[in-house]
Amino acid sequence: MGNKRFRAENAGKPTSVEATRIWASKVIDDFRASGNEVYTFEHNLSNSERGVIHQMCRKMGIQSKSSGRGDQRRLSIYKGRHKNGKKDEKSNREKLKCVSFPPEADAILQELFTHYPPCDGDTAATSFNKYSGKSGKQGQWNDDFFRKPKSSSEEILEKVASLSSRLRKDKALQEISKLRSKLPITSFREAITSAVESNQVILISGETGCGKTTQVPQYLLDHMWSNKRETCKIVCTQPRRISAMSVSERISCERGESIGENIGYKVRLQSKGGRHSSVVFCTNGILLRVLVGKGSASYVSDITHIIVVLDILLNPLSCVH
Numbered sequence: 001m002g003n004k005r006f007r008a009e010n011a012g013k014p015t016s017v018e019a020t021r022i023w024a025s026k027v028i029d030d031f032r033a034s035g036n037e038v039y040t041f042e043h044n045l046s047n048s049e050r051g052v053i054h055q056m057c058r059k060m061g062i063q064s065k066s067s068g069r070g071d072q073r074r075l076s077i078y079k080g081r082h083k084n085g086k087k088d089e090k091s092n093r094e095k096l097k098c099v100s101f102p103p104e105a106d107a108i109l110q111e112l113f114t115h116y117p118p119c120d121g122d123t124a125a126t127s128f129n130k131y132s133g134k135s136g137k138q139g140q141w142n143d144d145f146f147r148k149p150k151s152s153s154e155e156i157l158e159k160v161a162s163l164s165s166r167l168r169k170d171k172a173l174q175e176i177s178k179l180r181s182k183l184p185i186t187s188f189r190e191a192i193t194s195a196v197e198s199n200q201v202i203l204i205s206g207e208t209g210c211g212k213t214t215q216v217p218q219y220l221l222d223h224m225w226s227n228k229r230e231t232c233k234i235v236c237t238q239p240r241r242i243s244a245m246s247v248s249e250r251i252s253c254e255r256g257e258s259i260g261e262n263i264g265y266k267v268r269l270q271s272k273g274g275r276h277s278s279v280v281f282c283t284n285g286i287l288l289r290v291l292v293g294k295g296s297a298s299y300v301s302d303i304t305h306i307i308v309v310l311d312i313l314l315n316p317l318s319c320v321h
């Protein structure tokens with residue numbers, strides 16, 4: 001399966017973006033199955049077609065590079081990582097970091113990731129050293145990010161007092177607080193905290209913007225601190241790493257504190273906060289890794305609440321019998 005065959009397919013290249021994707025994915029698949037290290041497309045690709053192919057390659061983890069000028073510009077794709085056409089030594093080192101699982105664990109993970117696929121950001125090395133453990137033991141997460149803060153009841157009281165003092169003094173915070181009190185979810189605050197107290201799982205459904213994401217974690221946190229004087233670890237998932245980061249920033253702002261104090265996040269290769277943070281946002285993929293990681297039992301029991309975002313589309317036709 002050499003360049004000849006690819007050139008033949010290249011000659012009949014389609015015109016629309018979708019058709020380019022279909023055609024290019026076949027060419028890339030054939031290239032991946034071939035013994036060739038490099039494949040160069042014909043020079044009859046337009047700028048936008050090359051753009052589509054570069055984008056596809058990025059998603060598939062294939063290195064791609066265009067070279068040449070004007071009509072002669074051609075796009076090449078590489079099996080290994082290349083820098084300016086030279087093989088990057090790093091790729092060999094990266095290959096050595098491959099994690100393998102015993103067949104039983106493989107089957108369980110396959111099923112989990114089929115039902116709850118990690119988002120793009122999670123599929124690449126998630127704090128690999130922390131997940132694998134420096135000793136090299138696979139699947140061992142040595143991180144205490146998901147452990148409960150060690151605060152005593154006096155320290156909790158101080159945190160509550162400090163929040164009310166900020167609210168008294170800070171005009172901007174008072175404005176935000178006024179806006180928060182007008183959110184549709186506000187009238188359900190008590191109902192939510194008492195439902196959480198008496199049930200293991202609750203489902204909260206509300207229109208977009210009603211306050212589910214930003215308010216529920218705070219209701220639970222304030223309930224744990226003010227009413228129960230107890231420390232807690234509230235883990236909230238978000239479908240995307242960017243939303244995990246921005247929601248934790250928003251909540252920190254609503255409480256007049258810096259991100260990484262009581263509210264934090266952990267996404268691929270990035271985190272703010274730590275064990276001391278009581279509310280932490282992460283992506284679905286990170287939570288899954290926490291839950292299925294070997295030795296996770298010791299700190300998973302520290303997690304007091306898990307808030308998962310579900311996007312359920314109800315098909316009205318399915319209700320018609």
Ligand SMILES: Nc1ncnc2c1ncn2[C@@H]1O[C@H](COP(=O)(O)OP(=O)(O)OP(=O)(O)O)[C@@H](O)[C@H]1O
Nearest residue numbers: 183206207208209210211212213214215246247250
């Ligand atoms: N970063 C932000 N800056 C300003 N306002 C924000 C910010 N994030 C959220 N809000 C506002 O806070 C309110 C509650 O938002 P929140 O995300 O909690 O709602 P939601 O019910 O979770 O919505 P969705 O179902 O779309 O996720 C909304 O009115 C929103 O506009």
